[in-house]
Amino acid sequence: MLSNKTKNLRSFASASSWFDVYAAFSTFIMLLRTAFNDLIPRQIRSFLVSKLEAFFNSQPNNQISLHINEFWRNGRDENELFFAAQEYLPTRITRTYKSLKVGKLENEKHLNLAVDSSEEVVDEFEGTKFTWKLDENSEENSRHSQKQAFVLSFNEGNRERVLDRYIPHILKTHEAMKSEKRILEIYSWSPYYEWTERELSHPATFDTLALDPELKQAVVDDLERFLKRKEFYKKVGKPWKRGYLLYGPPGTGKSSLIAAIANYLKFDVYDLDLSYIDSDSDLMEAMRDVSGSSILVIEDIDCNKEVHVRSKPEQDSESGEVSGKFRLSNLLNFTDGLRSGGGEGWLIIFTTNHKEKIDPALLRPGRMDMHIHLSFLSGKAFPVMASNYLGIEGDHPLVEEIQGMLEKTQVTPAVVAEHLIRNEDPDLALEALVEFLKQH
Numbered sequence: 001m002l003s004n005k006t007k008n009l010r011s012f013a014s015a016s017s018w019f020d021v022y023a024a025f026s027t028f029i030m031l032l033r034t035a036f037n038d039l040i041p042r043q044i045r046s047f048l049v050s051k052l053e054a055f056f057n058s059q060p061n062n063q064i065s066l067h068i069n070e071f072w073r074n075g076r077d078e079n080e081l082f083f084a085a086q087e088y089l090p091t092r093i094t095r096t097y098k099s100l101k102v103g104k105l106e107n108e109k110h111l112n113l114a115v116d117s118s119e120e121v122v123d124e125f126e127g128t129k130f131t132w133k134l135d136e137n138s139e140e141n142s143r144h145s146q147k148q149a150f151v152l153s154f155n156e157g158n159r160e161r162v163l164d165r166y167i168p169h170i171l172k173t174h175e176a177m178k179s180e181k182r183i184l185e186i187y188s189w190s191p192y193y194e195w196t197e198r199e200l201s202h203p204a205t206f207d208t209l210a211l212d213p214e215l216k217q218a219v220v221d222d223l224e225r226f227l228k229r230k231e232f233y234k235k236v237g238k239p240w241k242r243g244y245l246l247y248g249p250p251g252t253g254k255s256s257l258i259a260a261i262a263n264y265l266k267f268d269v270y271d272l273d274l275s276y277i278d279s280d281s282d283l284m285e286a287m288r289d290v291s292g293s294s295i296l297v298i299e300d301i302d303c304n305k306e307v308h309v310r311s312k313p314e315q316d317s318e319s320g321e322v323s324g325k326f327r328l329s330n331l332l333n334f335t336d337g338l339r340s341g342g343g344e345g346w347l348i349i350f351t352t353n354h355k356e357k358i359d360p361a362l363l364r365p366g367r368m369d370m371h372i373h374l375s376f377l378s379g380k381a382f383p384v385m386a387s388n389y390l391g392i393e394g395d396h397p398l399v400e401e402i403q404g405m406l407e408k409t410q411v412t413p414a415v416v417a418e419h420l421i422r423n424e425d426p427d428l429a430l431e432a433l434v435e436f437l438k439q440h
């Protein structure tokens, strides 16, 4: 039996040998660090460190899961991020996915795909992979029969990338997709003092409009500037507004240009018939319900006799009181007052066949930002019509002949369109148009 003293001496000896080992190990590590720093170039050192970090971050216990529930705040509000992900993820689905949901909405032409809960979707962003899974039985949404949530999983090292860039990227992509898919509406002001709504199905775009190329470009450039200024107007708290006056003979494409602008901006159209407006307060009422990101159209302002009468407030000869009639030029001021900012877009378009007849107050500088003259069809614009109606692309001898003739005649695009749709055979249609132009 060993005495207690001997035992203590032994344990002391073993503690001191551990201490020796520790000292030797520390020295070795210090030497290794010095050698690592002195002998290995900085770039290679950082590469090795990043690889080690990536290795440790990829371990399962470093996985983070974000739960994106369909409803937020105890199921009271819809979670915008959930719906953004719902639309965004199907765009990341590849042909290798075996289980998907498919559906079609009444007013849409294409099929819609959606993520199914039995399969994960892997998305790549900035070279990093993110895994998504649909959870159809998320308990947090118990107020609603559909208890769905997306679970986004990633390595802990990507936390900032996800919160600062990946999620904003999904929200932004979703915004762009929404505006692309948006079905535009046209609202008309009715005698019952309300806007009635229908789908704006006019197919005109800037590609199908037969306009002088320079004019077309000028309008597109102006619209682009208008869209880009949105943020600036939001910052300075001003209504984001622009006014156009379209003028020219009937059938030169005023309505078609309005539709092309609406389709380009993805803005709804509000068509205000002034014959239903009797006073400034009526006008205010109509304007109050015009939503942001829209085009307010007041057509044929010269044809509307009422507007002429009302362009100046009338005084009752006996009482001397100013009657309740309104000034059209006030419309622009109303629109300024009604929306104090918020970055909502307004385009106000007046159309007229006779610019010389309209209230000069409307033409003053600063009232309308652009006066757009739509005129007879020019030779330069004709190839667009030949392409729209007859599918002719590129050179064609009859197209060139017609281009030359159009420079010497005054025919509206509407009249030319009528001739082109009469005959399905492109050559026969062009020959008939040549004959018509000769007699014109």
Ligand SMILES: Nc1ncnc2c1ncn2[C@@H]1O[C@H](COP(=O)(O)OP(=O)(O)OP(=O)(O)O)[C@@H](O)[C@H]1O
Pocket: 208, 209, 210, 211, 249, 250, 251, 252, 253, 254, 255, 256, 257, 353, 413, 414, 415, 417
């Ligand atoms: N510039 C154009 N480019 C292509 N098609 C046009 C153009 N202008 C007119 N058209 C054709 O003529 C038809 C009538 O044109 P639109 O209604 O746009 O003319 P408008 O100037 O608004 O006429 P109005 O003053 O009588 O309302 C359109 O449906 C379109 O087919």
